[in-house]
Amino acid sequence: MSDFGAVLESGVELLRRLPRRRARVEEARRAAAEWGNEHPAAGAQLVVDVRPGTPVVDYDLLLAHPGGGTVALTAPSDEGVPWLIEHSTHWAAGQLVSVDDVHLSVAQALTMLRSLSRRDMTPHDEIVDQCLILNEVMSDDEPLTTEDLQAAADEFRRGRGLYDRAATVAWLEQMGMSPAQFEEYIGGIARRRRFRRRKEAELAPEYLAGHRSRFDRARAVWAVGSERWTAATPAELLAMLPASTGEAQVTIGDRWAGELPEPLRDAEAGAVAGPVEQGTGFFTGAVLNRRPAEDDAETLAAAGRAAFAAWLAERRGRASIEWHWL
Amino acid sequence: MILILSERLDDTVDLVLPKLRRRNVPVTWWDSGDFPARSRLTAAFSAGGHRITLHTEDGPLDLSTVTAVWRRRPTRSAASANVSEPTHRAHVDWQAQFLLDGAWDLIPARWLPSRREPERQAHNKIIHMARAASLGFSVPETVFTNDPAELVPAYERAEGRLIAKQINSDSFTVDGADHRTYTTVLTRRHLTSRHLLRHEPVILQPYVPKAVELRVIVVAEKVFAAEIDSQASRTAREDWRHYDDDRVRYAAHELPGDVRRRCAELVASFGLTYGAIDLILTPEGEYVFLEINPNGAWGFVETRTGLPISDAIADWLAQGESDE
Numbered sequence: 001m002s003d004f005g006a007v008l009e010s011g012v013e014l015l016r017r018l019p020r021r022r023a024r025v026e027e028a029r030r031a032a033a034e035w036g037n038e039h040p041a042a043g044a045q046l047v048v049d050v051r052p053g054t055p056v057v058d059y060d061l062l063l064a065h066p067g068g069g070t071v072a073l074t075a076p077s078d079e080g081v082p083w084l085i086e087h088s089t090h091w092a093a094g095q096l097v098s099v100d101d102v103h104l105s106v107a108q109a110l111t112m113l114r115s116l117s118r119r120d121m122t123p124h125d126e127i128v129d130q131c132l133i134l135n136e137v138m139s140d141d142e143p144l145t146t147e148d149l150q151a152a153a154d155e156f157r158r159g160r161g162l163y164d165r166a167a168t169v170a171w172l173e174q175m176g177m178s179p180a181q182f183e184e185y186i187g188g189i190a191r192r193r194r195f196r197r198r199k200e201a202e203l204a205p206e207y208l209a210g211h212r213s214r215f216d217r218a219r220a221v222w223a224v225g226s227e228r229w230t231a232a233t234p235a236e237l238l239a240m241l242p243a244s245t246g247e248a249q250v251t252i253g254d255r256w257a258g259e260l261p262e263p264l265r266d267a268e269a270g271a272v273a274g275p276v277e278q279g280t281g282f283f284t285g286a287v288l289n290r291r292p293a294e295d296d297a298e299t300l301a302a303a304g305r306a307a308f309a310a311w312l313a314e315r316r317g318r319a320s321i322e323w324h325w326l
Numbered sequence: 327m328i329l330i331l332s333e334r335l336d337d338t339v340d341l342v343l344p345k346l347r348r349r350n351v352p353v354t355w356w357d358s359g360d361f362p363a364r365s366r367l368t369a370a371f372s373a374g375g376h377r378i379t380l381h382t383e384d385g386p387l388d389l390s391t392v393t394a395v396w397r398r399r400p401t402r403s404a405a406s407a408n409v410s411e412p413t414h415r416a417h418v419d420w421q422a423q424f425l426l427d428g429a430w431d432l433i434p435a436r437w438l439p440s441r442r443e444p445e446r447q448a449h450n451k452i453i454h455m456a457r458a459a460s461l462g463f464s465v466p467e468t469v470f471t472n473d474p475a476e477l478v479p480a481y482e483r484a485e486g487r488l489i490a491k492q493i494n495s496d497s498f499t500v501d502g503a504d505h506r507t508y509t510t511v512l513t514r515r516h517l518t519s520r521h522l523l524r525h526e527p528v529i530l531q532p533y534v535p536k537a538v539e540l541r542v543i544v545v546a547e548k549v550f551a552a553e554i555d556s557q558a559s560r561t562a563r564e565d566w567r568h569y570d571d572d573r574v575r576y577a578a579h580e581l582p583g584d585v586r587r588r589c590a591e592l593v594a595s596f597g598l599t600y601g602a603i604d605l606i607l608t609p610e611g612e613y614v615f616l617e618i619n620p621n622g623a624w625g626f627v628e629t630r631t632g633l634p635i636s637d638a639i640a641d642w643l644a645q646g647e648s649d650e
Contacts (some may be wrong), residue, residue, distance in 0.1 A: 083516075083519060091506045139340070181575060239478050
């Protein structure tokens with residue numbers, strides 16, 4: 001056998017014994033490097049073919065032919081794995097996360113990222129919440145009304161500043177979506193929106209009855225800064241704020257009592273809370289007036305939103321959540 | 327009485343059940359996985375006849391009163407949990423399954439899609455492909471083989487656009503993790519492991535270019551077709567079971583009369599009353615047959631297209647009751 005023939009035979013033996021798992025590629029590279037050192041004239045290079053979605057890898061060995069040119073060797077052995085299994089992929093190869101019965105594909109997740117809007121949540125948590133709602137609408141086959149679709153489309157466009165047809169078309173082009181796909185996409189949003197609205201309406205009365213003081217309407221003032229403001233009355237606090245030294249953030253506004261900073265949530269009108277430490281500074285605040293919750297539409301809507309958030313949190317606690325690649 | 331054979335968590339049954347209730351027909355939903363552990367079956371023969379009674383959690387059911395059976399997704403008969411010795415369990419399962427098969431044979435009811443045997447035959451890809459071709463469907467140039475020497479010629483005939491599929495769906499693991507085999511266009515890398523083909527037969531087909539994919543649902547003589555625009559998604563382009571619901575559009579599709587008729591004929595030719603047929607509509611407008619799944623899913627078709635399949639199934643099941 002020629003010298004090159006012997007190199008080929010040895011190269012095939014090398015390939016047949018390399019470990020064919022992604023986790024052991026470095027080990028394979030070291031073995032190939034050692035082999036290359038033993039056959040310097042071959043100019044050997046190992047090519048690692050990492051397949052997506054499977055731990056199985058393939059190898060090729062590139063060698064210099066003595067007469068010029070390159071010889072590529074590949075030599076998978078028979079490890080007794082049937083062909084289709086050898087070339088199969090992990091069941092979640094194209095998926096990002098599974099939440100109960102919803103398996104969110106990478107493509108869906110990328111599209112979903114565009115519609116995430118909560119600043120008080122991580123994208124991970126918001127994706128899980130969206131998946132929980134997807135679980136709920138999976139078997140919803142009730143037709144959507146034109147109003148449902150229009151409202152969802154309007155809300156979607158407003159949220160992205162797509163105020164005219166040209167802006168919407170440009171956005172679709174950027175997303176690689178056809179008008180028909182956009183319609184399908186909006187249909188999905190409309191279904192989830194309808195579920196949310198109905199759930200909020202269903203839960204609102206009971207939630208309001210159980211958390212009535214949270215839906216009092218309160219006008220309050222509060223300041224956060226480096227100074228420890230001490231006041232006996234709201235008027236005293238309001239008077240001292242302009243004269244304070246250092247930087248301060250002052251808020252005067254109307255809120256649902258449940259949305260006020262924690263020290264003020266249960267405070268009566270006229271009461272002053274603080275100073276209390278907050279972050280690196282101090283908080284002082286006062287409730288200027290407080291009106292008991294009413295059963296009007298605005299209050300019920302707020303109670304519905306809070307009830308839905310609570311329902312979602314409870315649902316999240318019970319859900320099976322599996323991030324496939326984290 | 328209508329008997330629905332399916333597992334308790336089958337939400338496809340939930341699509342039909344309310345419609346049967348609206349038609350005011352009595353229904354029993356039972357899973358054969360409850361037998362013999364949680365249900366009792368007695369077939370009693372006496373001079374001149376027999377009586378088969380099934381005792382479920384809902385009470386006794388005289389099987390001669392059953393007019394239609396919907397065999398959806400029943401689980402296999404299983405022994406009680408405290409029958410723990412594996413050979414004893416296997417013994418019980420075998421005895422139970424055998425008796426059930428016999429009992430089902432003796433019920434003078436209509437079946438959707440069929441009793442077990444016709445469905446099993448129709449499910450076999452080599453059989454249904456031959457049947458489809460004989461009925462005039464256009465079928466891809468297909469090879470069923472475990473001969474490694476067949477791979478490269480098939481690849482060349484397909485001009486490098488060859489796909490491989492399983493003979494039957496199955497579950498398996500690689501390094502302990504569940505893996506799947508999807509329809510994928512083969513690469514030259516696949517050819518280098520041709521020797522592994524000897525371990526299992528596979529299906530080799532040229533990749534058929536798609537305008538859209540179609541799932542056709544046949545309920546007796548009614549034919550519903552849904553187009554799945556999988557070409558809009560990079561993920562689902564080669565196999566819509568990768569599901570990319572944001573981008574893949576589903577819509578009702580009007581089949582040409584001859585294709586529609588052929589679909590109904592194919593289902594009927596196996597003695598089935600239901601079938602889910604997968605077709606491809608090529609960019610040239612040709613309808614190409616891929617396969618029939620005699621108990622294939624239809625819930626997603628109805629949900630996404632509004633095609634009234636659950637109504638058709640409810641109508642078919644209730645038909646015998648209203649005839650009485």
